[in-house]
Amino acid sequence: xxxxxxxxxxxxxxxxxxxxxxxxxxxxxxxxxTSSGTSAAAPAWATLTLTDVESQSQFRIADLTAGGKVVxxxxxxxxxxxxxRQQQEATAAWPRLDPETVEWIAVDVExxxxxxxxxxxxxxxxxxxxxxxADQALNRALVGDFGDVVL
Numbered sequence: 001x002x003x004x005x006x007x008x009x010x011x012x013x014x015x016x017x018x019x020x021x022x023x024x025x026x027x028x029x030x031x032x033x034t035s036s037g038t039s040a041a042a043p044a045w046a047t048l049t050l051t052d053v054e055s056q057s058q059f060r061i062a063d064l065t066a067g068g069k070v071v072x073x074x075x076x077x078x079x080x081x082x083x084x085r086q087q088q089e090a091t092a093a094w095p096r097l098d099p100e101t102v103e104w105i106a107v108d109v110e111x112x113x114x115x116x117x118x119x120x121x122x123x124x125x126x127x128x129x130x131x132x133x134a135d136q137a138l139n140r141a142l143v144g145d146f147g148d149v150v151l
Contacts, residue, residue: 042066045141050105050132053119059130064103071103075134075142075150077110078121087127094128104129109139109151 042062049058064071074090076083083106090104106129108118115133122131134142142150 043141043145045138045145048138048141050107050138051115053115053131053133054122061105069101069103071105074104074106075109076106077108078113078117079110084125087125087129090129091125091127106131107138107142108133109142111136111139 042065046061046065049060051058061071061073072090074083074086076087087106094104106122106127108131113133118131118133122129139151
């Protein structure tokens with residue numbers, strides 16, 4: 001049941017940005033304009049090049065969403081026990097989702113954690129998701145849109 005609620009909450013968050021018309025509030029109180037029938041410009045954090053700690057392949061979240069994927073972005077840190085529990089629940093729910101249309105990206109926002117340590121964390125926990133380490137530009141862009149809560 002908890003897994004079903006996790007999926008519902010994630011879908012609600014992911015789909016909230018898909019509503020047509022109006023505008024979306026940002027962390028700084030400004031409004032991000034959207035328009036019916038056209039795509040809004042991708043936020044800065046979605047346009048930065050990220051590196052998968054496992055495969056070393058580079059990608060941009062904006063490219064994934066432009067290709068039609070629903071992308072869940074979770075900020076996390078290796079030491080965070082709440083993050084670990086969320087990833088365990090997401091892993092349990094993962095088989096019910098279509099990997100061709102859904103991507104889960106865990107973004108390690110802890111500056112002291114290395115890509116190698118994050119790859120070991122992913123492997124030792126058996127997590128199927130893409131893991132990246134946030135650099136300063138990504139952290140700043142995330143804080144600009146969502147506030148310090150992401151750190």
